[in-house]
Amino acid sequence: xxxxxxxxxxxxxxxxxxxxxxxxxxxxxxxxxxxxxxxxxxxxxxxxxxxxxxxxxxxxxxxxxxxxxxxxxxxxxxxxxxxxxxxxxxxxxxxxxxxxxxxxxxxxxxxxxxxxxxxxxxxxxxxxxxxxxxxxxxxxxxxxxxxxxxxxxxxxxxxxxxxxxxxxxxxxxxxxxxxxxxxxxxxxxxxxxxxxxxxxxxxxxxxxxxxxxxxxxxxxxxxxxxxxxxxxxxxxxxxxxxxxxxxxxx
Amino acid sequence: xxxxxxxxxxxxxxxxxxxxxxxxxxxxxxxxxxxxxxxxxxxxxxxxxxxxxxxxxxxxxxxxxxxxxxxxxxxxxxxxxxxxxxxxxxxxxxxxxxxxxxxxxxxxxxxxxxxxxxxxxxxxxxxxxxxxxxxxxxxxxxxxxxxxxxxxxxxxxxxxxxxxxxxxxxxxxxxxxxxxxxxxxxxxxxxxxxxxxxxxxxxxxxxxxxxxxxxxxxxxxxxxxxxxxxxxxxxxxxxxxxxxxxxxxxxxxxxxxxxxxxxxxxxxxxxxxxxxxxxxxxxxxxxxxxxxxxxxxxxxxxxxxxxxxxxxxxxxxxxxxxxxxxxxxxxxxxxxxxxxxxxxxxxxxxxxxxxxxxxxxxxxxxxxxxxxxxxxxxxxxxxxxxxxxxxxxxxxxxxxxxxxxxxxxx
Ligand SMILES: Nc1ncnc2c1ncn2[C@@H]1O[C@H](COP(=O)(O)OP(=O)(O)O)[C@@H](O)[C@H]1O
Ligand SMILES: [Mg+2]
Numbered sequence: 001x002x003x004x005x006x007x008x009x010x011x012x013x014x015x016x017x018x019x020x021x022x023x024x025x026x027x028x029x030x031x032x033x034x035x036x037x038x039x040x041x042x043x044x045x046x047x048x049x050x051x052x053x054x055x056x057x058x059x060x061x062x063x064x065x066x067x068x069x070x071x072x073x074x075x076x077x078x079x080x081x082x083x084x085x086x087x088x089x090x091x092x093x094x095x096x097x098x099x100x101x102x103x104x105x106x107x108x109x110x111x112x113x114x115x116x117x118x119x120x121x122x123x124x125x126x127x128x129x130x131x132x133x134x135x136x137x138x139x140x141x142x143x144x145x146x147x148x149x150x151x152x153x154x155x156x157x158x159x160x161x162x163x164x165x166x167x168x169x170x171x172x173x174x175x176x177x178x179x180x181x182x183x184x185x186x187x188x189x190x191x192x193x194x195x196x197x198x199x200x201x202x203x204x205x206x207x208x209x210x211x212x213x214x215x216x217x218x219x220x221x222x223x224x225x226x227x228x229x230x231x232x233x234x235x236x237x238x239x240x241x242x243x244x245x246x247x248x249x250x
Numbered sequence: 251x252x253x254x255x256x257x258x259x260x261x262x263x264x265x266x267x268x269x270x271x272x273x274x275x276x277x278x279x280x281x282x283x284x285x286x287x288x289x290x291x292x293x294x295x296x297x298x299x300x301x302x303x304x305x306x307x308x309x310x311x312x313x314x315x316x317x318x319x320x321x322x323x324x325x326x327x328x329x330x331x332x333x334x335x336x337x338x339x340x341x342x343x344x345x346x347x348x349x350x351x352x353x354x355x356x357x358x359x360x361x362x363x364x365x366x367x368x369x370x371x372x373x374x375x376x377x378x379x380x381x382x383x384x385x386x387x388x389x390x391x392x393x394x395x396x397x398x399x400x401x402x403x404x405x406x407x408x409x410x411x412x413x414x415x416x417x418x419x420x421x422x423x424x425x426x427x428x429x430x431x432x433x434x435x436x437x438x439x440x441x442x443x444x445x446x447x448x449x450x451x452x453x454x455x456x457x458x459x460x461x462x463x464x465x466x467x468x469x470x471x472x473x474x475x476x477x478x479x480x481x482x483x484x485x486x487x488x489x490x491x492x493x494x495x496x497x498x499x500x501x502x503x504x505x506x507x508x509x510x511x512x513x514x515x516x517x518x519x520x521x522x523x524x525x526x527x528x529x530x531x532x533x534x535x536x537x538x539x540x541x542x543x544x545x546x547x548x549x550x551x552x553x554x555x556x557x558x559x560x561x562x563x564x565x566x567x568x569x570x571x572x573x574x575x576x577x578x579x580x581x582x583x584x585x586x587x588x589x590x591x592x593x594x595x596x597x598x599x600x601x602x603x604x605x606x607x608x609x610x611x612x613x614x615x616x617x618x619x620x621x622x623x624x625x626x627x628x629x630x631x632x633x634x635x636x637x638x639x640x641x642x643x644x645x646x647x648x649x650x651x652x653x654x655x656x657x658x659x660x
Binding site for chain 1: 433437439441442448449451453454455456457458462463470
């Protein structure tokens with residue numbers, strides 16, 4: 001059963017059509033990768049799904065409710081979490097607070113001004129557990145804005161997965177990482193998305209083929225193919241549009 | 251351990267406030283303490299907006315003044331026996347109306363932070379200040395309105411005739427308000443205020459409406475500003491349009507900023523410093539606003555994290571026990587720096603004074619004498635030179651006090 005359905009989604013910025021009618025079904029529990037050249041509209045597609053941008057036309061259904069007109073926080077509360085390609089954290093707060101804030105809503109604290117955080121044992125333990133997963137335990141009290149790049153990426157991921165959302169969307173989680181850092185990220189992604197649905201944009205083909213059950217190829221705002229990794233690898237038009245360049249440059 | 255330490259800080263805070271009038275019991279000092287008490291609550295409430303929530307307000311006096319006006323109206327109602335309760339609860343009346351005003355204005359001003367918020371706060375401030383001169387029945391026009399706190403029922407025999415009695419009422423409310431404002435920072439709503447300050451976009455992706463988070467902080471800030479306004483009403487027993495205009499809004503911004511926005515105690519420090527400057531300096535010089543402006547400028551330029559930030563900068567050296575190394579270099583730079591400052595003030599006062607002689611910290615200066623100008627000028631320039639000479643040494647001392655020596659050594 002599809003957890004997320006995109007039906008002829010379009011997005012224009014002024015005169016320019018950036019997303020030109022994307023239809024896509026994401027099955028519950030699948031790991032779906034979106035690949036495509038720079039500027040194809042992958043991040044824009046993420047922004048449309050997560051509510052940051054409003055669609056110009058088309059509809060998006062998440063767990064049977066239409067979300068294309070909802071605000072990001074409403075979509076997030078339905079159980080859709082995402083990370084950003086450009087690190088997007090709470091700079092002046094420490095690492096632990098970043099993660100704990102990401103847990104509040106799903107733990108039912110809402111806008112509470114009557115719960116003292118020092119007393120919320122379960123919440124604090126859970127935040128520490130997430131820190132452990134992303135390998136930032138010893139940086140818990142460190143100002144997040146002063147972390148090293150790879151650690152900020154790990155925190156970026158941590159904020160997205162903390163709430164335990166059913167659908168997790170990661171926008172280039174390994175961008176700018178060294179080979180070994182990327183390796184660690186893959187393991188981390190495997191671990192934290194177990195039993196969940198994942199949509200991931202990633203340029204590193206090793207990661208894509210390692211993680212994905214299905215791959216969609218987005219070129220100039222259109223999905224030109226959605227298929228299993230094997231079929232995508234041998235698909236001629238994909239080769240031409242995208243993989244060919246990567247294969248020669250890699 | 252940590253809890254014990256925190257508790258002892260709170261007890262210390264309360265004890266200091268309680269015993270202050272025992273040491274300084276003149277009418278002037280008690281009146282200064284009352285002003286400080288009011289300023290502390292007001293400045294802390296302002297920091298809920300700017301420091302904790304990232305909302306730069308130029309109109310926070312609206313909630314202070316509105317709460318104050320309603321408090322004076324309540325005093326009048328007590329006087330005419332329309333209502334009957336102890337004036338001890340007057341600050342709460344101010345708080346309720348500060349909150350109501352914040353709910354109303356916040357409902358549209360918190361949609362955005364940044365420039366939009368700042369401009370709306372400025373506009374609302376001007377609007378309310380202007381309307382206070384229109385609705386004379388409520389605001390009393392230029393003269394304001396006045397009440398009398400002594401008509402209320404005595405509270406356990408206390409009739410609130412003396413300022414020091416009001417001071418203890420103020421201490422009660424300052425302590426409660428400080429505790430609650432601190433506790434607010436320890437709640438999910440308080441933490442999300444920080445998160446929205448840092449990154450409103452991302453906050454929306456973890457389930458929070460940035461607007462609503464801001465609105466909650468805004469209302470809380472209005473509530474406590476109103477309590478401060480209620481304290482003002484109790485203390486002065488009258489209130490005018492000035493309490494809700496841009497001057498008052500500007501002053502609370504200065505207090506919070508000079509104290510340090512990034513620390514909970516920052517606004518307390520700022521409120522104490524500015525109240526002292528306000529009441530002491532204004533006795534000596536009518537140029538004190540100029541000095542205040544210069545101090546604000548210097549703080550923005552050299553102590554961007556305020557006085558509290560300056561104190562906290564020494565934490566590392568304190569923990570490492572290297573703070574002693576800083577004493578002498580501080581003295582060597584600090585004393586000439588003080589002389590530079592005093593010479594500058596002397597020169598300004600000399601050009602400003604209308605009398606033939608100027609009494610300045612024990613010296614008698616005559617603006618008509620060129621020699622006096624020269625003398626002050628030479629002291630000032632010499633000191634400036636000494637500051638420049640000693641600065642590198644201070645910098646070195648600072649570095650060596652704050653860098654951890656490498657394990658291996660050489
Ligand atoms: N807010 C915007 N306004 C105008 N153009 C945009 C905006 N966001 C993205 N674009 C354009 O849309 C295209 C796709 O961008 P993006 O989705 O970031 O690509 P990708 O993530 O696939 O590299 C680019 O040409 C980019 O310049
Ligand atoms: Mg992108």
